[in-house]
Amino acid sequence: MGAALPVVAALREFLPQRAILHEEEDTRPYECDGLTAYRQLPMVVALPETEEQVRRILETCSSLKIPVVPRGAGTGLSGGALPPGDGVLLSMAKFMRVLRIDPLARVAVVQPGVRNAVVSEAAAPFGLYYAPDPSSQIACTIGGNVAENSGGVHCLKYGLTLHNVLGVRGFTIEGEPLELGGEAPDAPGYDLLALAVGSEGMLFVVTEVTLKLLPKPQSARVIMASFDDVEKAGAAVADVIAAGIVPAGLEMMDRPATRAVEQFVGAGYDLEAAAILLCESDGAPEEVEDEIARMKTLLAHAGATRMTVSRDEAERLRFWSGRKAAFPAVGRISPDYYCMDGTIPRKRLGEVLRFIAALEKKYGLRCPNVFHAGDGNLHPLILFDANNADELHRTELFAAEVLEKCVEVGGTITGEHGVGVEKINQMCVQFGAPELELFRGVKRAFDPQGLLNPGKAVPTLARCAEYGRMRVRGGQLAHPELPRF
Amino acid sequence: MIESFAETIRDAAARGRALRLRGGGTKDFYGNALRGEVLDTRGYAGIVAYEPTELVVTARCGTSLEELETILEANGQCLPFEPPHFGPQATIGGCVAAGLSGPRRPSAGALRDFVLGVKLVDGRGQALSFGGQVMKNVAGYDVSRLLAGSLGTLGLIAEVSLKLAPRPQAETTLRLEAPQARALELMNRWAGQPLPVSATAWHDGELTARLSGSAAGVRAAAARLGGAVVEQPFWAGIREHSAAFFSGPEPLWRLSLPSTSPPLELQGRQLVEWGGGLRWIKSSETPTVIRDAARRLKGHATLFRGADKAAGCFAPLAPALERLHRQLKAAFDPAGIFNPGRMYPER
8 A cells, every 4th residue: 555655645634534545444345336347446535524625635636646536326337436546536425415405496405425315305395306316316426416417217308417407516626616507597608517417527526516406296197008019119109209298207128127127026017018118197187197098098009918007106106116126126136237328219229129139149148128218218237147257258248239239220328327437448439539539628628637537438549449349430440540459 | 511611611720710600690699799701501401300209300500490490390399498589590500509598498498408419510620420319328528518509619510409399288378467576486486386387477567477288287277377368479579589678779688597586676677587597687787787786696697689798798707617618619629710709708
C-alpha cells in the first residue's frame, strides 16, 4: 500500500480517518459494482459527508493527477463504478438525506446517495411520487440513476431519469462548483443538464439533485395477456400503440423467463404461454376502465390466448413482482447470468428474437428474455457458469453478437444500463471515429486531464482498432490510419 | 445535399468566415445579432422515416414544420411539446435549434425531452450521427439533446428524430376569473393532483386552462374545475404570440421562474403560462431591473423580442458555465463560424 500514501496523507488533512479506506480488508467490498465479472481493488476509498469534503477531494486528486471514480450504491450493471487501481473511489453513500420536499411546486431536493424508492416514500404523504422506477429501486441511488439515465418499467409514459431531473449541483474534477438546470424551466445557454444525465460519472460529480414529482394516479390496473408466439405478442404491442394508447407500463417476458420467475416469486404467470405481456393503465378510474377495455379488445384481436386483469392493488403488485424480480430469479436457476441491454425499433423484435434463439444453439447457452416492450429495450439474460472459462468466453461472444445486431437493425447497444467497461468495445461498432472524437472533445471540456472515471464509456481509437470490429461507412473503415490486429 | 452543406462549411472554416444557419427565418428575431453569410437549410427537406406504431419520426432539417404536423395529425399523432412556428416558413431544423416549447410543455415535456437523435454537420464539415430512433439510448454523451436550443451555434442539424405522442381523444378549455396570485396557486395545486390539465395561462384577471385526455377523464375534470368553456383557438394565439397581449411597442421579456414564485413586481403587462413557470412581460424596465427580479426568484430572464439588444438577449452565465460553453463550442466548431454571437458574445 506504499503507493497509496501520498494521496492518503493529503486526504487526511481534511477528512476524518473513518472516511478514508486503504487497507485491503476495507477496500475489498468496493472492488466491483453489479457487474461482478470485472473486479479491481481501489487504491483508496473516500467516503465524504459534506459538499466541502467532496470539493477538496476532487481538488486534491486533480492537483496530484490521481483518477477519481464516483460510486453510488454499486448496483450498476455495466461496470461504470469499477474502481481505479491507481486512484480514489469516491463513495457518495453518506449523502443520504432528502433535503426538501415542496408539495406545491412538486419538487424533491435530495442528496445523491438517497435510494430511488425513498424519494417516492418521502413524497407519498403529499399524494406525489417520483416516476422512474428501475427494478433495483430499493437499492440503487439517485446519483447513480443520474449517472446512468436509468429507466424502469413505466418510462414509455413517464420518461427516463433525464425527463424527471430538473437540476443538479456538483463539482468539476478541479473542484469548481457547477449548477445545471434548476426549478425554473429552460436554463440559459446550452442544455448541459441533458449532457450531464447519463454521462456515467465522467463529466463531473453530483452532490445534489432536484427531482420532479408527479401526482400519484388515482388508480392503476394491469392486464396479463398470454400469447402462443413471441412475435404475435410483439405485434400486439404495435397494435396498442397504433390505437393511440400509451400504456403506463408495457412489458414482455418469454417462457424461459416466466418459468424462472414463477418458481421464485409465484406471480401467477401463465407458464404455458410462449410469451406474456403486462399492459398497465393508470389515471382517473373512469379513464382506466376505458383504456383497459380498449386494450383487452386489441390484445384479443392480436391473438391473446388468455387475459387476466388485476382486481386490486395487491394483485397488480403481484403481477409486477415477477417482472421486477426477473434478474434475481434467473440468478437462482444459473450460477451466473449476463444481462444485455440493447434497444431496437420494436418492429424488428421478431427478427432479433429469432437471431438470439439461433445464438443459443450456436453457443450452447440458454438465454431467457425480458423486454421493455413499449420502448424496445431488450434484456436477454445469458445463463452461464463463470467458473467454466469456456462458458464465460462463449457468453462474451454471444453478448457481443446480440449488441451488434441491435446496432445493425437501427438500435443501440445500451438503453439504460450504460456502457461502462462492459460495452466499450461495442461503442466502436455503434459510432465512427469522428463521433468518438467529439465525445472526447465533450469530455475534455469538463475534464481536461481525463481524471474522472477514466477508461469508461468512450473507447480510444487504438482500442477500437484492437477490437477489430469497426463500423464501416461508405465502404471505408472508420480510421484507416491505425494498424489492424 | 449533406455533402454540399459540408463543403460550404469546410470552405467557410478554412477562410474563417461566419455562416448564419437558417431555415425559414421565422425566428430571426430571437437571440442576439445575426452575423455571417446565410446557409439556407430548406433545400434539404422531407420525412426520412415515419412509422406511427414506433412513435418516432425522422425528418430532414428543411422540412416544413406545418407540413410535418399535418402528416402527424393525419395519423392521430403530434409533437407533444407543441412548438411555436412564428410563421408559415418554419422548419423542423429551426424549431429544434431554437428549442422553444409551447403551452403543453409543463404536462408533456420540453422539446429537448423528445429529441431522440440527430445527424449534424460539425464545424469541421463532418457529418456525424448521435442518438437514433429508439426511445432509450444511453450510448455516449447525449449530444442530440445538447443541440436542442443551441441556436445553430454548435453545428448544422441536418436530420432529427423525434418521439411523438398520440393526439388526445378529447380536449376542452375552461376560463375562471382570478387575480394573479390566486391563479398561480390554482395552477400549482392542479398540477399536484391527478388532473389532465395540459395547458394554463393567466392574463388580466382571467385564468384559462386546457384539459386533454380521454373523453371520460376530461369530462370528469371539467366538472371539478368549473368555469366557462372557451373556444380552442385561444392556445394558438398564446403559442404563436398572435394574441393581443403580445402586440405593442414595449420589449417582450420571457422570465423562467420556479412555478410557485409570487407575481412579479415589475412595471408592464404580464401573461403567465406553464403553471406559473413562465412569465411573459411587456415592459420598458431596464434589463438590469428585469434580470435582477428574475435572479432573486432563482430564475432567469430572456429578452424575447426587442429592438435594443445591447444587454444581450440571454441571461449571463456563471464563470464556470461560461468557460464550459466556450470549450464545448470549440469542440464542435473550432473555427467559430456557426452563428457567432447569436447566443453569447464570442471571446
